[in-house]
Structures are given as C-alpha cells and as structure tokens.
Amino acid sequence: MQKPNSDRLIPALFMCFKEGYSLSTLRSDMIAGLTVAIVALPLAMAMAVASGASPDKGLVTSVVAGFFISFLGGSRVQIGGPTGAFVVVIFDVIARYGLDGLIVASVMAGIILIIAGYAHMGKLIKYIPYPVITGFTTGIAVIIASSQVKDFLGMEIDNVPAEFIEKWMAYFTNLNTTSVYAVGLGLLALAIILICKKISAKIPAYLVSIALVSLLSWVMNMPVETIGSRFPDMPTGLPVPTLPALTLEEVRDLIPSAFTIAFLAGIEALLSAVVADSMIGTKHSLNQELVGQGVANIASGFFGGLPATGAIARTATNIKSGGKTPMSGIFHALFLLVFLYTIMDILAYIPMAGLAAVLFMVAWGMSDIKHFLQISRISPSDRTILFMTFGLTVLVDLTVAIGIGVTLASLLFMRHMSKSIEIQPHMRLTQYDADDGDGDDAAASARAVRNEVEVPEGVAAFQINGPLFFGVASELCDRMQNLITIPRILILRMRFMPYLDASGEASIEEILKICHQHHSYIIFAGMRKQPMEMLYRAGLSRDKEVAFTTNFDEALKLATKLMSDPDFVSKHQDTV
Known part of the structure; x- marks a missing residue:
C-alpha cells in the first residue's frame, strides 16, 4: 500500500482508486x-x-x-x-x-x-x-x-x-x-x-x-x-443553497471567528x-x-x-x-x-x-x-x-x-530557551580533540577527550552554546560591556551556536562597534552555515578587523601570531 507524502496534494480517494478497488x-x-x-x-x-x-x-x-x-x-x-x-x-x-x-x-x-x-x-x-x-x-x-x-x-x-x-x-x-x-x-x-x-x-x-x-x-x-416541540417547523431533506445578506462591516467583524473556525x-x-x-x-x-x-x-x-x-x-x-x-x-x-x-x-x-x-x-x-x-x-x-x-x-x-x-x-518557551543558552567567558578554555568545524555531530564532540587549552594573554574567548536569538541576544552585549578591560583580541567560539536571527546579528554588530571603539580585533571560530550566511549578508565579512577560522584551534593560532606582531600590538592596545 502506497503511503502518501504529507506534502502531496492528491486526495486519498484518488490514490485508493489508483491502487485498485x-x-x-x-x-x-x-x-x-x-x-x-x-x-x-x-x-x-x-x-x-x-x-x-x-x-x-x-x-x-x-x-x-x-x-x-x-x-x-x-x-x-x-x-x-x-x-x-x-x-x-x-x-x-x-x-x-x-x-x-x-x-x-x-x-x-x-x-x-x-x-x-x-x-x-x-x-x-x-x-x-x-x-x-x-x-x-x-x-x-x-x-x-x-x-x-x-x-x-x-x-x-x-x-x-x-x-x-x-x-x-x-x-x-x-x-x-x-x-x-x-x-x-x-x-x-x-x-x-x-x-x-x-x-x-x-x-x-x-x-x-x-x-x-x-x-x-x-x-x-x-x-x-x-x-x-422546540423546533416545530424542522424541514425535511437538503435545503437549497443560499447566499447570505450581510454588510461589509459585518463580514469584517466575522474575520476573527473565521480564523478560529479554520484553526479548530x-x-x-x-x-x-x-x-x-x-x-x-x-x-x-x-x-x-x-x-x-x-x-x-x-x-x-x-x-x-x-x-x-x-x-x-x-x-x-x-x-x-x-x-x-x-x-x-x-x-x-x-x-x-x-x-x-x-x-x-x-x-x-x-x-x-x-x-x-x-x-x-x-x-x-x-x-x-x-x-x-x-x-x-x-x-x-x-x-x-x-x-x-x-x-x-x-x-x-x-x-x-x-x-x-x-x-x-x-514567551515561556523563549524564556526557557534563554536560560539554556550559555555564553561563557574563558581564560582557560576546555578544548575538544574532535573536529571543531562546521559539523553537526555534537555527540561525537561530547565523547571526545578534553584538554585544557591556554588562552594567550590579551586575548578573551566567549563560547556560545545554543541559538543566539532575540531572547538572549542582549546578554552577549552585556557580557562585553561588563568586562573591566576590553581585550586586544576577542574570540567568539560559535561551534555550538546552530542558529542566528536578526536580533542576534544586531548584537554581534554591537559587539563589533564596541571592539572598534576600543581598537580590538574579533575572530569568529567554527561558525556554522546558517550564522555564517547571516553575517555575510549583513556585510560583516568585509570588516578588516574581523577574521573567520574553521575551528577554535586555528583561532588560537591566529591570535598567538597576531599578538607576536609588534605593529598589531601597538595598534590594538588594551583599553579600559
């Protein structure tokens, strides 16, 4: 027996006749x-x-x-x-x-x-x-x-x-x-x-x-x-189809009821x-x-x-x-x-x-x-x-x-989701030996052997776990603004951020603005496809003070290389 796909617009009766009756x-x-x-x-x-x-x-x-x-x-x-x-x-x-x-x-x-x-x-x-x-x-x-x-x-x-x-x-x-x-x-x-x-x-x-x-x-x-006794004049058989006589205002008033009926x-x-x-x-x-x-x-x-x-x-x-x-x-x-x-x-x-x-x-x-x-x-x-x-x-x-x-x-779902999102600042960050690229196998990463990775001095890293949407977008900016010292290099580890909406993108733009004001450099590490496309469409990929790496290990190597460059260090001073 053929199982109709939920997207196919063919009446089930026609399918049954096609199979044989x-x-x-x-x-x-x-x-x-x-x-x-x-x-x-x-x-x-x-x-x-x-x-x-x-x-x-x-x-x-x-x-x-x-x-x-x-x-x-x-x-x-x-x-x-x-x-x-x-x-x-x-x-x-x-x-x-x-x-x-x-x-x-x-x-x-x-x-x-x-x-x-x-x-x-x-x-x-x-x-x-x-x-x-x-x-x-x-x-x-x-x-x-x-x-x-x-x-x-x-x-x-x-x-x-x-x-x-x-x-x-x-x-x-x-x-x-x-x-x-x-x-x-x-x-x-x-x-x-x-x-x-x-x-x-x-x-x-x-x-x-x-x-x-x-x-x-x-x-x-x-x-x-x-x-x-209650309905003494109840008709017999099907009535003749009729057209109702209502004003346009009454029809407009019936729209909410129509949507409710359709919904039910x-x-x-x-x-x-x-x-x-x-x-x-x-x-x-x-x-x-x-x-x-x-x-x-x-x-x-x-x-x-x-x-x-x-x-x-x-x-x-x-x-x-x-x-x-x-x-x-x-x-x-x-x-x-x-x-x-x-x-x-x-x-x-x-x-x-x-x-x-x-x-x-x-x-x-x-x-x-x-x-x-x-x-x-x-x-x-x-x-x-x-x-x-x-x-x-x-x-x-x-x-x-x-x-x-x-x-x-x-609203309650978004509240629960916002509580489940983690934005973690690290000076010593747990690094997974598993691939930190754009893959979706979070279970494999969770099973991998973990090693403590030293973050270079003058570098700060934030790991975002979960979708960055309007319910939690402001928290990322708050974390940045609460830093006593804005680092020379900010690494945003986004391997575990599967989704980015317009509010999340706006919060990242706000972080870029804060970093530009304090002469800081941003590295996006391990960003997935959907967030990457959002940032590209927003034009952030053309920012000269922004870099993208496929994983966190490459981001650390790039940060170490930049911090060893005297010209970079003089240009990007730590700012209170």
Whole structure:
C-alpha cells in the first residue's frame, strides 16, 4: 500500500482508486458507512442543538461536509461532520449575526483552510503547544456540559444567559422548576449509554439510548420538551443553497471567528487523521486534508450547515467497522441523506433531556481529564498555560483563549530557551580533540577527550552554546560591556551556536562597534552555515578587523601570531 507524502496534494480517494478497488472493499466500506451513519445521527443533531441551531442543521452538515471531507481529504478513513470543538464559536456567531453570519464565517474559514493547504502550512498546526490544545478543548467540554443542564433537568427558563457564571446563577435560581420526568429520562439515557459501552464498543450506544428514551417518553406521554416541540417547523431533506445578506462591516467583524473556525478545523482534522494513521498503518496527506476540510466548510456554509472537521470518535468507529477507503465516509454521508428525507418526523419525538445526556457524554470524552491532570503536574509553566487557556475559554472567549495561550506558551518557551543558552567567558578554555568545524555531530564532540587549552594573554574567548536569538541576544552585549578591560583580541567560539536571527546579528554588530571603539580585533571560530550566511549578508565579512577560522584551534593560532606582531600590538592596545 502506497503511503502518501504529507506534502502531496492528491486526495486519498484518488490514490485508493489508483491502487485498485474491489467488490469486497466496496462491501466493507458500505457496512462501515452505515454503521457510522447510525452513530453520527444522534451526535450530529446534538451538536447542532448545543450550537444554538436546529437539529437538521447538524444532519445537513454531516451529509454535505462529510461527503467532501471524504471525497477530497487526505486521509483514507476520516469521517467528517459537526464536532464539539465548534460549539462555542458557532453559538457566539449565531447569537450576534444569525445563520447568515455563520454561513459567511464558514465560507471564509474554508477559504483560509484551502489557502493553508496549498501553501503547505499543515505542519505549522503541529507546533501548537499541547497544553493550549488540552486547555481549550477541556474548556469547550465544560461549556457544552453547562449548556445542557437546563434540558437535562427540564427547567423552565426563558432566556439562559450566555456567560458561564451568569448561566449557573440562573440554574441555581430556577432549581424549583426542575422536571422529574426530564431528570428521569436523562439519567436513563446516561445509564443506557454507559451500559452499552461496557457490553460492547460495537453497539451504537447513543442511538440505542435515544431510541429507548424516545419510545418510553412517547408511550407514557411524558410532559417533557422534545425536538418537535422546540423546533416545530424542522424541514425535511437538503435545503437549497443560499447566499447570505450581510454588510461589509459585518463580514469584517466575522474575520476573527473565521480564523478560529479554520484553526479548530485544522487541528481536530489533523489530530483525527494522526489517530487514524496509528490504527491502520498509513500516512495521511496533511495539506490535502486541509484542502478537503476547506472545500467541505464552504459547501456546508452554502447549504446552511455548520462548520465541520474530522471527528475522532466517528473515524475510529469507521475503522473498527471495517472502513478501508474514503468511500466509507461517502457512504456514511449518503445514508444520512436518506435519513434526512425519510425519518425526520420520527426524530421529532426525541426528548431534549435524552440529547442532553448524549452531549454530557460527548463533553466527558472531550475533556480528556487524564491528560489535563497529567499536564498540571508536569511543570509550573505548562500548568500556567493550561489553566489560563482553560479559564479564558470558559469565562471569556475561545479566540482570546487560543491567542493568549499560544502567545504565553511562546514567551515561556523563549524564556526557557534563554536560560539554556550559555555564553561563557574563558581564560582557560576546555578544548575538544574532535573536529571543531562546521559539523553537526555534537555527540561525537561530547565523547571526545578534553584538554585544557591556554588562552594567550590579551586575548578573551566567549563560547556560545545554543541559538543566539532575540531572547538572549542582549546578554552577549552585556557580557562585553561588563568586562573591566576590553581585550586586544576577542574570540567568539560559535561551534555550538546552530542558529542566528536578526536580533542576534544586531548584537554581534554591537559587539563589533564596541571592539572598534576600543581598537580590538574579533575572530569568529567554527561558525556554522546558517550564522555564517547571516553575517555575510549583513556585510560583516568585509570588516578588516574581523577574521573567520574553521575551528577554535586555528583561532588560537591566529591570535598567538597576531599578538607576536609588534605593529598589531601597538595598534590594538588594551583599553579600559
């Protein structure tokens, strides 16, 4: 089986057809597609309700977006549809701009994903810190669970506040309106889900739970709110594609939400694809996956659906049910399309308390408590990032949480990196017998025999261990300025400095300036390729008071030779 390169922009479906598609594979994909459709049916509706939309929007999303994610995606077994990751941002967009605003945000997010895929930016998503991902996903899980308390308890609250604290205050204030029937159905639904999962993972626990509590509610004519009573005019079938009517100012205001949707779609899709790879032993094309996700979100938007991405649980179900190619995802969409045209009247009998139970389980699965607690014990910095991202997601805004979380993680990383960088002044410097040139085998140098090397009088040497970037660039200048006497010759040993950025280059220019003022000479020893190219482009190689040697031993020989030259010594006097 050919493993697609992550940089190749070829849909996985085309690769599978090129390899050959048999009748046995078709049969396996059809069975898997039907199984996943049965699992996705209650989940799609529940996600739509949690997002502030009608249940049919979730089914439309699973049909349209699910089709294109499988048709154009880069994973062989990815199943797409609405997921819990979008609940917070969708709810916010619908509350402020209505469904037209959501369509615009979904389309813009799709365009962003397509651009990211063709720009080969898929790998960048992998650099999002894990504490940030865990923090906002756990925060979203808390928000989803909190939003379902009213339906689970059957409370009579006309307008539930959107803010987390105010929402819970409203719940406590209205506890006296709790419905015993709703609580009973919700608890029964939870129990059925847990029992089914314990008996066998192959049982569609959510569907069984919804079917049983709906039947019980209908037979006993319970006074509980259902999908039909809350959404009496729910349409049947796919809607006609529409174009939204928004002002240019509103479109501009939706840009941050679009980027958030694209970010969440990219992260969850690639995480799901990675999980799928580990289960089936293939490698997805991450950039093609972004393109497929982009097209799917644009199509879903035009059909009035919700944002979509790869769903980890549904993808795993697809694999365990025998899905082998993207055709299983396409069949899943087609089966849901059949459901959309045939059983919408039956779905109206589903109690809202039953859907709330499903969403409680979804939230629990999203929360990833094990890793949340694990990260909180690892280090103070990771704990800070985790709790801040989690808290901002729950109490403020998902976009703010992600932005601040990533920024804080970057700053803390640079702080740790700056602490790991060593700028060591030596008058007696440890020298390695191993080659000190432009090689990258640091392990070989570490194993080499070390000898103490005497640095000549009037010469100072600094060894830079680690990348010289803006987080530590100023320290090099500080070390020079703190010297009581500026030496005649300064050796900068850069064998262990793999990277130099513009700030690091500026600090070296500042050192050159200080040395020129004090008539000192600089020797760069063992500089690697990237820093050397930076200095060459900056024009420092043309400085007459600068020399470059391939290793530190040659730098010492050059320094000794220069110090024995009376003309050089008279020109480069030690200066206080």
